[in-house]
Amino acid sequence: MRRGVIAAIALAAILAAAAGATARSAAHAGTKADTITVWVGWSARVLAGFKKVVAEYDSKHPDVNVKVVGGINDDKITAAIRSGNVPDVVSSFTSANVGSYCKSGAWVDLKPFLSKDHLDVNVFPKTSQYYTQYNGKRCALPFLADVYGFYYNKKMFQAAGIKSPPKTMSELTADAKKLTKRNQNGSLKVVGYNPFLGFYAGNAPDLSAYAPLFGAKYTDAAGHSALSKDPAWSRLLKWQKNLVDWYGYKNLQKFDAGAADEFSASHAFEIGKVAMMIDGEWRVAFIQAEHPGLAYATAPAPVDDAKKNLYGAGYVNGTIIGIPKGVKHKDQAWALLKYLTFNAHPLAQFSNLIRNVPTTKQSLNSKEIKPDAHFKTFLTIFANPNSKTTPITAAGNAYGTLIQAFAVKWQAGHAGDLHAGLQKLDKQIDAQLKQAQAGGVP
Amino acid sequence: MSTASVPVAAGTLVRRKPPWAVRRRRFLVAVADHSLLIVVAIIFLTPFAFIVLTSLMTNEQALSSHLWPSPFRWHNYVDVFREAPIWRWAINTFLYSVLATLGVLCSSIPVAYALSRIRWRGRDLAFATVLIALMLPPVVSVVPLYVMWAKLHLVGNLGPLIIPNWFGDAFSIFLLRQFFLTIPEEYLDAARVDGCGELRILATVVLRLAKPAIAAVALFSFLYTFNDFFLPLLYLRENPSHWVLQIGLSEFRSLHQVQWNLTMAATLLVMAPVIILFFLAQKAFVEGVTLTGVKG
Amino acid sequence: MTETAVTAGAPFTAERRRARHRAAWRRRRLVLMLMSPWIVGFCVFFGYPLVMSVYLSFTHYDLLSSPKWIGWANYKYLFTQDPQVGPAVRNTLWLILIMVPLQVLFAFGVATMVARAKRGVGFFRTVFYLPALAPPVAATMAFVYLLNPATGPVNVILGHLGINGPLWFQSPQWSKPSLTLLSIWGIGNLMIIFLAAILDAPQQLYESAELDGAGPIQRMRWVTLPTISPVILFSVVISVIAAMQYFTQAYVAANIASGQASQAGDQTVNNLGYPEGSTLFYPVLLYQHGFRFFNMGYASALSVLLLIVAFTVTVLIIRNSRRWVHYAGAVK
Structure with a gap:
């Protein structure tokens, strides 16, 4: 036992020395160029792909050393x-x-930087401008957008005799039922x-x-939560639940639990276990990389039967990027941020690599963007006013x-x-917003 | 436990050989007992068996209803190390465990000694503080402590996990004190007559006699820190270079989008050190656990 | 003490008094030195957080700007408005009232069986103890996999037997029972404590009981239970304290079972308590407010409440135990 303890002490001493040594050498290397750290979710x-984009910046700027996490x-x-x-730059x-x-104030206000460099945020599309500020305070910039559209498996459509992708929710339901296959014991083999x-x-x-x-x-004119007042929400929830019940809640739950990681x-769509889905534009690049042979197509997602005019619209959001409070290399961080978000070249370059929608008007039409039929659908949805x-x-x-x-x-x-449930939910949301605005209790 | 054997031996001496019918009944009862025990034991072992089997499957098999891998993919264990910086996590874990355990021993032994073998005014009060600290759920103090470490700019590395262990651990102090109390006074007196100071007595006599308790405290502390998830989650979450094995494992799936087969291989690797340690120090383990129960 | 015995009878001279004074001073210094780690530790890691908790619980504090005094607002929100507190308390009570008794019962049952075994006590002890060693994170991940409703071995085997297995960690009805199974798998420590206590029970008592014609159940009732009741009390107390702090397994199970590592989607997966808040135990709620939303003030209010409850419960159990715990000798 005692020998064990001595060995453990020796081990700890060696480890501590090793840790100290690496820390010192890192600090030494940092004296030449400032290391700025970028945090991303990818x-x-x-x-x-992102590291490639950053590496190009890194090589052109000897004063900084960019580290991506x-x-x-x-x-x-x-x-x-x-x-x-x-870190110096964060994204979410x-x-x-x-x-x-x-x-x-967790992310710093970017206004001083923008005005110092005479930059105008109107180079970003309206939606992207919206989700990078709060109440007029701009603490983030858009770095590529995500647009949700419809994916379907062409081979399975053919086998089921479906000619074109569904345009309304009732068509989607009908097609889903046609495309679904069950095992003998009733469990789901393929989900439409x-x-x-x-x-x-x-x-x-x-x-x-x-x-x-x-x-x-989401809200009425007065800014109150309106989930119970806008009948669209009940229609949406009822449509969704009807389809869930058609499969059987437990069956779907088991199907999901058995599906591979997204x-x-x-991925269930990529291996033909799901015939249709609503997903982000990035899936195009995933399929390209993982299953280039998959026979699929993209389209705008089907819409409510009562509002056919909405066809072509979709959900949009995007990656936001900013500078956290307490940053050490403020100016270098801003320089990198500016490069990534305003410059058409990195946007187009990264968009080609990961097939996300570029977020300046200029880069959207950049010649550098490689054309792709699947991907084009999403650029159209992004431009749709709805x-x-x-x-x-x-x-x-x-x-x-x-x-x-x-x-x-x-x-x-x-x-x-x-309806009662939605009313209660509205109240909860209003209460929550009130508290969050007051900065009081949660 | 050692005292138990004495009455048993005494009992067998008086016992006369029971009649055949009684022996037969006893035999049947023993068979029933053992078979039930074996069934329960098998149930306890199956999770391990499935972890091992799954860790040798391909990902497709792991997500199918096949329970037996075919073919056996030993390569998974190579892939795990490629997918995740397991070595770095392991080094961090051992730094945490070893330094924390050393801290617990260095700080708790003197306190336990002062609380058991030296008489001084206020000793009972001091011991009461240990008991109170023992009963308080640690969850209660995490918020202010986090604030404190954040102000000291130590969040994000191992400091907040290790440092508190160098200032006495209530459980260890309690356990050691109870054990020190059982050391017969004559041993200490003999040393005192020889002219030893209290420190010498502690270093020679007490440490030597209290070996099982010290081993138990060291084992528990090591095991606790090795398995600890809550504190590393609070203090290391945002800094992957300081992650310990438990954090790495919990983030393993989302971080590398890897599959269940690799996840199970990693799970097994994380379990392995403790299990090996157990087989190396089985006696100390069992004695230690028993000590906590009987002395409590 | 030997010194005092020698000096007690001697006449007091000034020199002697000084010597005694010096000795006492040296002794005090020694005690202070030996105790110093605990004195510092108790103040910094126990006293300070306690006082700070109480102070912070009356403030709004997000760690970005300094704490703002808001009086009783946190407590008011805790007791009257927060929709999550009720379920979290109920979930934790579930652990105390259902999981803890099952753990203790099971550990006791296994210990009794192992104690009765004539052969292989060491082997069985090892088998039942091993799972307790498995790190909670690893054990939880393994159980989520084993209990995967679609492809997990458990449901596959149940399927072969013609049983449509439950959704385990994916359903609010089964998530807590699944965690209970996990905790029963890890009863090794309790089992060893019980085993030692049972083997420690004086054998003569059993023999005389047997001579009096007591069957195995009666022997259990009148011999085993009374002799090991202090150990049972101890196990219940530590299990209840552990249940009030139940976090790691709940956190990991919810995280893995909800599964969706949303990489390019827009949701930070708020999966604490998955599914449907059924695994949102009190410490998980505390973690959510303190370390996900960083409402340090409100989280402090939650911890003050937990502190009061934990203390009361422990004291109550120990108080009431006098009635049924049989102390053979002085335990402490």
Whole structure:
């Protein structure tokens, strides 16, 4: 036993020495050029693409050394800012959180930088301008946008005798039933369209991806939550639940549990276990990389039968990027931020690599963007005037969380009366917003 | 436990050989007992078996209803190390565990000694503070402590996890004190007559006699820190270069979009050190756990 | 003490008094030195957080700007408005009232069986203890996989037996039972404590009970239970304290079971408590407010409440135990 302890002490001493040595050598290397750290949410292939974009900047700027850290989520960003160990540039997929980032000052106000460099945010499309500020305070810039559209498997359509992609929700339901295959024991083998909330991100859990397709409005003119007042929400929830019940709640739940990870090569749509889906434009690049032989096509997503004029619209949001409070290399961080968001070249370059929608008007039409039939659909949806994002509020993402929690209960059949439930939800949301604005209790 | 054997031996001496019918019944009861025990034991072992099997499957198999891998993919264990910086996580984990355990031992032994073998005014009060700290759920103090470490700019590295262990751990102090109390006074007196100071007595006599308790405290502390998830989650979450194994494992799936087969291989790798440690120090483990129960 | 015994009878001279004084001073210095880690530790890591918790619970504090005094507002919100507190308390009560008794019962049952075994006590002890060693994160991940409703081995085997298995971690009805299974798998520590206590029970008591014609159940009731009741009390107390802090398994299970690592979607997956808040235990709620939303003030109010409840419960259990716990000798 004693020998073990001595060995352990020796080991610890060696490890401590080793850790110290690496820290010192890193500090030494840093004296030549400032190392600025960029946090992004991407991982794997997409992260490699981003690193390529940054490497080009890095090679042109000898005064900085850019370090990219992937796999970051908003949890980590918030924790880092609160604890004071911040990177120089942060980015987040959760544009809804911009409300809390701007309001609390966790991300710094970019206005002084913009006016110093005489930059105009009107180079960004209106939607992208909207989800990067809160109440006129701009603490973020858009860095490529995400647009949600419709994907379908052409081979399976042919086999089922379906000529064209569905344009309305009732057509979607009918096609979904035709394309679904069951095993002998009743479990689901192939799902035509998976309406289950929480299944992959395409069916955005907080219903945000469906809202523009039903023209559903979050707030009334007075700014109060209007989920119970706008009948579009009940139509949306009822349509969704009817389809879930047709499959059987438990069957779908089991199907989902058996499906591979959304960002693995065994994605259910990519391996033919799901025939249609609503998903973001990035899927085009994933399919290209993982299953280039897949016979599929893209289209705008089907819309509410009562509002056929909405066809062509879709849900839009995007990656937001900013500078956290307490940053060390403010000016270098801003220089990089400016390059990534205003310059058409990196936007087009990155868009080609990961097939996200570029976010300046100039880069949208850039010759550098490689044309792609699948991807073009999403550029059209992005330009559609009815395409919408979620409201930016002081409560940030907590707003969507409340709606999501209710919808998940509803689809499980635990929510009781829909209208009463929505009314209660409205009250909760209003209370939550009031508190978030007051900066008082949660 | 050692005292148990004495009455058993005494009992067998008086016992006369029971009649055949009784022996037969006893035999049947023993068979029933053992078979039930074996069934429950198998149920307890199956999770391990499935983890091992799944860790050798391809991802498609892991998500199918096949329970037996075909073919066996030993390569998964190579892939795991390629997918994730497991070595770095392991080094961080051992830094945390070893330094925290050393801290617990260095700080708790003197306190336990002062609380058990030296008489002084206020000793009972001091011991009461240990008992109170023992009963308080640590969750209660995390918020102010986090604020404190954040102000000291230590969040994001191992400091907040290790440092508190160098200032006494209530559980260890309690356990050691109870054990020190059982050391017969004569040993200490003999040392005192030889002219030893209290520190010498602590370093020679007490440490030598309290080996099982010290081993137990060291083991528990090591195990606790090795398995700890809550504190690393709070303090290391945003800094992947300081992640410990438990955090790395919990983020393994989302971080690398890897599959269940690799996840299970990683799970097994994280379980392995503790299990190996157990087989190396089985006696100390069992004695230690028993100590906590009987002395409590 | 030997010194005092020697000096007690001697006459007091000034020199002697000074010597005694010096010795006492040296002794005090020694005690202070030995105790110093705990004195500092208790103040910094116990006293300070306690006082700070109470102070912060009356403020709004987000770590970005300095704390703002808001009086009782946090407590008012906690007791009257927060829609999550009720379910979180109920979920934690579920653990205390259902999971803890099952754990203790099961550990006791296994210990009894192992104690009765004539052969292989060491082997069985190892088998039942091993799972307790598995790191909670690893064990939880393994169970989420094993209990995957579609492809997990458990439901596959149930399917072969013609049983349509439940949704386990994916359903609000089954998520807590699934966690209970996980906790029963890890009862090794309790089991070893019980086993030692049972083997420690004086054998003569059993023999005389047997001579009096007591069957196995009666022997259990009148011999085993009374002799090990202090150990049962101890197990219940630590299990209840552990249940009030139940976090890691709930956090990991919800995280993995909800599964959607939303990489390019727009949701920060708020999966604490998944599914449908059924695994949102009190510490998870505290974590959500303190370390996800960084409402340090409100989280402090939650911890003050937990502190009061935990203390009361522990004291109540120990008080009431006098009635049924049988202390054979002085335990402490």
